[in-house]
Amino acid sequence: MTSTRRIGMTVNGERYEADVEPRTTLVDFLRGTLGLTGTHVGCEHGVCGACTVLWNGKAVRSCIMLAVQADGAELKTVEGLARGATLHPIQQAFLEKRGLQCGFCTPGLMLSIDELLARTSAPTDTEITDTIGGHLCRCTGYQAIVEAVHLAIEKLRTK
Amino acid sequence: MSSAEKAIPRSLAEIPNSRPRYIGRPTNRLEDPALLTGRTQFIDDVVLPRMLHCAILRSPHAHAKITAIDTSAAEKLAGVAAIVTGEDARRWSNPVMTVPPGWGTHCLAIDKVRFVGEPVVAVAATSRYVAEDALELITVDYEPLPAVVDARQALAVGSPLLFEENGDNVMFRKLFTWGDVDAAFTDAAHVVQRDFRWHRLGANPLETFGVISQWDEVEGTLTCRGSFQAQNHFAMSRAMVFNLPLHKVRFISHPHGGSFGGKGGARGTDITALLSRKSGGRPVKWIEDRMEYLAGGASQAWDRHYDAALALDVDGKVLGFRVRLLDDLGATAEGWGAVSAAKPLTAFTGCYAIPAAQYDLTIVATNKLPGSPYRGMGPPPHNWVLEQLMDLAARELGLDPAEIRRRNFIPPAAFPYTIASGNEYDSGNYEATLAAALAMGDYRALREKQARLRSEGRYLGIGLVTTIEPGVFDWNAYAIVGQPGTGVPEGATVAIDLFGKLTIKVGFALEGQGQYTVAAQVLADWFNVDIADVRVIPLDTLSAPPHFGPGGSRLGVAVTGAVLGAAQRLTEKLIAVAAGLFRTTPDQVELRDGRIGVKGNPEASMPFQEVAQAMLGRSDLLPPGIDPNPEATYVWTAPGRTPADDQGRAKSYLTAANACHLVVVEVDVDTAQVRIEKYWIADDCGTRLNPASVEGQTQGGVAQGVGAALLEEAVYDEDGQLRTSTFMDYLLPTIYEVPMTVKQALCTPSPFAPLGAKGCGEGAMHATPAAILCAINDALAPLGLEFREVPASPQRLWTLLRQARRDR
Numbered sequence A: 001m002t003s004t005r006r007i008g009m010t011v012n013g014e015r016y017e018a019d020v021e022p023r024t025t026l027v028d029f030l031r032g033t034l035g036l037t038g039t040h041v042g043c044e045h046g047v048c049g050a051c052t053v054l055w056n057g058k059a060v061r062s063c064i065m066l067a068v069q070a071d072g073a074e075l076k077t078v079e080g081l082a083r084g085a086t087l088h089p090i091q092q093a094f095l096e097k098r099g100l101q102c103g104f105c106t107p108g109l110m111l112s113i114d115e116l117l118a119r120t121s122a123p124t125d126t127e128i129t130d131t132i133g134g135h136l137c138r139c140t141g142y143q144a145i146v147e148a149v150h151l152a153i154e155k156l157r158t159k
Numbered sequence B: 001m002s003s004a005e006k007a008i009p010r011s012l013a014e015i016p017n018s019r020p021r022y023i024g025r026p027t028n029r030l031e032d033p034a035l036l037t038g039r040t041q042f043i044d045d046v047v048l049p050r051m052l053h054c055a056i057l058r059s060p061h062a063h064a065k066i067t068a069i070d071t072s073a074a075e076k077l078a079g080v081a082a083i084v085t086g087e088d089a090r091r092w093s094n095p096v097m098t099v100p101p102g103w104g105t106h107c108l109a110i111d112k113v114r115f116v117g118e119p120v121v122a123v124a125a126t127s128r129y130v131a132e133d134a135l136e137l138i139t140v141d142y143e144p145l146p147a148v149v150d151a152r153q154a155l156a157v158g159s160p161l162l163f164e165e166n167g168d169n170v171m172f173r174k175l176f177t178w179g180d181v182d183a184a185f186t187d188a189a190h191v192v193q194r195d196f197r198w199h200r201l202g203a204n205p206l207e208t209f210g211v212i213s214q215w216d217e218v219e220g221t222l223t224c225r226g227s228f229q230a231q232n233h234f235a236m237s238r239a240m241v242f243n244l245p246l247h248k249v250r251f252i253s254h255p256h257g258g259s260f261g262g263k264g265g266a267r268g269t270d271i272t273a274l275l276s277r278k279s280g281g282r283p284v285k286w287i288e289d290r291m292e293y294l295a296g297g298a299s300q301a302w303d304r305h306y307d308a309a310l311a312l313d314v315d316g317k318v319l320g321f322r323v324r325l326l327d328d329l330g331a332t333a334e335g336w337g338a339v340s341a342a343k344p345l346t347a348f349t350g351c352y353a354i355p356a357a358q359y360d361l362t363i364v365a366t367n368k369l370p371g372s373p374y375r376g377m378g379p380p381p382h383n384w385v386l387e388q389l390m391d392l393a394a395r396e397l398g399l400d401p402a403e404i405r406r407r408n409f410i411p412p413a414a415f416p417y418t419i420a421s422g423n424e425y426d427s428g429n430y431e432a433t434l435a436a437a438l439a440m441g442d443y444r445a446l447r448e449k450q451a452r453l454r455s456e457g458r459y460l461g462i463g464l465v466t467t468i469e470p471g472v473f474d475w476n477a478y479a480i481v482g483q484p485g486t487g488v489p490e491g492a493t494v495a496i497d498l499f500g501k502l503t504i505k506v507g508f509a510l511e512g513q514g515q516y517t518v519a520a521q522v523l524a525d526w527f528n529v530d531i532a533d534v535r536v537i538p539l540d541t542l543s544a545p546p547h548f549g550p551g552g553s554r555l556g557v558a559v560t561g562a563v564l565g566a567a568q569r570l571t572e573k574l575i576a577v578a579a580g581l582f583r584t585t586p587d588q589v590e591l592r593d594g595r596i597g598v599k600g601n602p603e604a605s606m607p608f609q610e611v612a613q614a615m616l617g618r619s620d621l622l623p624p625g626i627d628p629n630p631e632a633t634y635v636w637t638a639p640g641r642t643p644a645d646d647q648g649r650a651k652s653y654l655t656a657a658n659a660c661h662l663v664v665v666e667v668d669v670d671t672a673q674v675r676i677e678k679y680w681i682a683d684d685c686g687t688r689l690n691p692a693s694v695e696g697q698t699q700g701g702v703a704q705g706v707g708a709a710l711l712e713e714a715v716y717d718e719d720g721q722l723r724t725s726t727f728m729d730y731l732l733p734t735i736y737e738v739p740m741t742v743k744q745a746l747c748t749p750s751p752f753a754p755l756g757a758k759g760c761g762e763g764a765m766h767a768t769p770a771a772i773l774c775a776i777n778d779a780l781a782p783l784g785l786e787f788r789e790v791p792a793s794p795q796r797l798w799t800l801l802r803q804a805r806r807d808r
């Protein structure tokens, strides 16, 4: 139980190395060991999407992955979206369209959207719905989130 | 303050700014940049020196005697610092307070367990992983007892008893009668009576509850940080639980990831406090996980059996309304208990002028999770019952659902209007709201389409419902179930600093509704500054002025009142100083558009910030005897509230918002799938302080209403085992189920509330389940079927449809 393994990874462009117990989940590692607390835990069983991070560019649920699985990976979390005080276009769009209320689901959701918009600059409505469809938001009723995605697409196009 | 203090402005025209820039506009939220960048500090983000982590061992039985607990192996595990059981709880704490009293337990089970998920043993260790390892080393011996899971059986003679000392399982029973309801039913041309069943479901904010408690035995203090919806209330209850003076208890609220009434956390707070004490004062953190929340948290509300009836005359005028409610509160009354069943008194008869009514209320205990509040508190099921009966009555009388409602609305000229159950509605125009919804949806065309599709064998249903959302809750509404007090204070302190910037200090944390922004909008417009010049800071229970926080659709209105009151007091102070500087008397000086000056003399004025600077830095200029602190506090409470009489009648909630929802669903009679096609909302909540926030509240309420109507249910089997213990089984609505709605705002300002605003956070939750269920029944009507159960899950609906097919 107390045996540990040394792992290394890049998170938001920064290189980290640490000793972890093999049973440590990725989200506990990011939040507890690295102190990157912007990634949230809503269910810890892979349903809500709050813990979503990008793992080599792919959206994954960090609550049902182990930290050791991310050894050697490139990760992106919500802390990697803004440049200093300048919000990322997705964040700015969420702000302008009120795509958040309590903001607890938002970091994970924005990373799924980031993944989508990295793949295609003109997603279909179905693609947008399916991206949001992997996340639970208890506050907004999703309408403002859809509007935020459309605005983010607009902002990225004219950037 | 002198008795000559000015009243709180009830309209925008009364504030000292000719061009307000923020109030009433969809101002961006101050809270969002931190939330969007992951910097907001939620409770699980907090780490304190020497902090321990708590894990809780819970009962696997619905009802059982505890015969032995062995923690010796767990105590030896490296990293374990403290273990507490019911014995520690008995030694160091009291049972939690309940409404009504006498139906609560200690935070850890003593002698017996009463529901699956009840905390029995708790461990504090160096990590959550180690704490959970320790739980596996603990053995608890139980002697199972018969459990009672059904509310009707809980009433039967010989039923297992939750609290033997109470003699039966009846927590509360009262018959409320308002007006001559017997005559109404005797004289009626039509009586429409049905039973209804609303199953357990609940808040499920995306963030569960979390707390860090620290017991300091040297100072004799308890400090708790956490996601408390009402920190002051928490502090008071903990003072009573631990026999501490209130000023030795300090609660620090962190922003939370939603609450909706269902954050809970009292037991977890008490358990961590005991662990901290036992570990010699180390801070102990407990973050409830989702499975704990579903089985043992504040995740369940409204387990209700209704029998209700409307009495109508030949024209469809409602003469009387009778409701018999059997409310299954679960194992204890710790989660605000009977309060939720009492809330319907504040809007018992909805939008209608119904002269007589009766409420036969029985609350029972069963071996299930104690019920908790949830958005709307009690009215969502009640409003469904009323609205569905209105539809059924319309059908019986051959009236259109819109027409029967029109015939019964309280007319616009009748406000302020006192309803049979005693509350006073401040203002409204229900016909206008209904008309707006019908026009948006083109109601006539919808009915035509429905008829056309029916001839093609498709079942479209149209749901049209109205609702009243009582806003700005008051304790007097709950006097009848044993909750003392009239008035709910909300305080704010407003300060100007040496460099001229503004701060508002409040007693509540962020929760999602955007009230910091509302507070800042109001103050920015009062002093005519950029909203970026205003900062809102939450204070702990010992630092903040008296407060309650969010709950009962009150905070937007209440914090507006508090900020206006404080700004007004601060302005008086600035004026007193400025009068000295201008060598005149205060009555000659005014604040206007951010400048303080002599009335009628634009030359003699200065920015208000300079007056504050003089107060802080130029004592030589100040008139003698002046208070040099450019800061003021105001504690707002709703005006004109009255104590309740023996039938619960009181002027309770200050405002009455109104909405009309129109929805079209299609029911697939082969698969029982219900698809929401279109959704329109006309909504009148008076002045909208921040329209974008109101829309967000409405849409969020619709989503929760869709969940309630179609998906969400906490299912227990006959042994009291929870069958919905994860998000795989307890289904929250996703974007696939929630309709994108078309909304229209109407505005009948409140004549009583600050700036004419009304509470607006809960109304959509009152209306949406009712609208969807009415629509489903509208679709099923040609088949001669009625469906009166929430949620209308596919399986339930399918059973009904299949049964009907067999019978045919």
Ligand code: FES
Binding pocket: A040, A041, A042, A043, A044, A045, A046, A047, A048, A049, A050, A051, A052, A061, A062, A063, A064
């Ligand atoms: S926390 Fe990972 S999916 Fe819910």
Ligand code: FES
Binding pocket: A099, A100, A101, A102, A103, A104, A105, A106, A136, A137, A138, A139, A140, B206, B257, B258, B512
């Ligand atoms: S904004 Fe609160 S859960 Fe999405």
